Amino acid sequence: MEKELQQEEVATYKSEEATAEAAEASEQTEPEQVSEQPESEQISEQMEENSELTAAKKRIAELEEKLQELENRYLRLHADFDNFRRRTRLDFEAAEKYRAQSLVTDILPALDNFERALKVKAEDDKTKSILQGMEMVYRSLMDALKKEGVEVIEAVGKPFDPHLHQAVMQVEDSSYEPNTVVEEFQKGYKLKDRVIRPSMVKVSQ
Known part of the structure; x- marks a missing residue:
């Protein structure tokens, strides 16, 4: 009778141990399954960041082009003003002379x-x-x-x-x-x- 009880206890212990191992194995495999979702999200975020970076670079290029155009226009206006001022001075000097x-x-x-x-x-x-x-x-x-x-x-x-x-x-x-x-x-x-x-x-x- 005692042997049967001991055998039952051993069987129960083994069953509980197997259940615990299965649970532990399940806990170890679940994160791997869950980790697939964050990786896709990271790829999506990276693609979004790349898209934003490309748009920012394009915007910077447009602003630089506009700045260059404004600088050229300023230089032309400055040269025209210098020529006008020089002609005005020469005309005044000639009129005085x-x-x-x-x-x-x-x-x-x-x-x-x-x-x-x-x-x-x-x-x-x-x-x-x-x-x-x-x-x-x-x-x-x-x-x-x-x-x-x-x-x-x-x-x-x-x-x-x-x-x-x-x-x-x-x-x-x-x-x-x-x-x-x-x-x-x-x-x-x-x-x-x-x-x-x-x-x-x-x-x-």
Whole structure:
């Protein structure tokens, strides 16, 4: 009887031990089955992160391109402004430098008349007195123009320069070198470095 009880206890112990082992084995295998789900989630998250990273890189490239375009536009505007400022300064300097040009141009015919009148020979004291007064006015005008930078262009005996002289006649004259101004019909004038009116001259061939 005791043997049978012992055998039953051993059988029960073995059965319980087998059940415990089975339970332990089940606990060990379940995590492996459950671990398949987190791995797929990790792949999905990684793909999502890659997609976000690609979108971010694309956005950065677009912003960099827009920034480059804005920088180029800024440089062009800056260059245009510099050119405008330089042209404005040059125009202002030219206007200041040649501010008397219009007045000088208007006065030149009067100077021509003075010069023609002063070539008249005085036959009496009254005429001499008038000519002296005209000469004083003429000199005053020339002094005032000289202060503004007006100069008479030298002509007779000088090599012909198409920028300074206007040839209206050509003659053969052995006393002058070829292409030399031999006579001046009308004086030419410069305002500083700008020709207001070229000299009207006769040139040797």
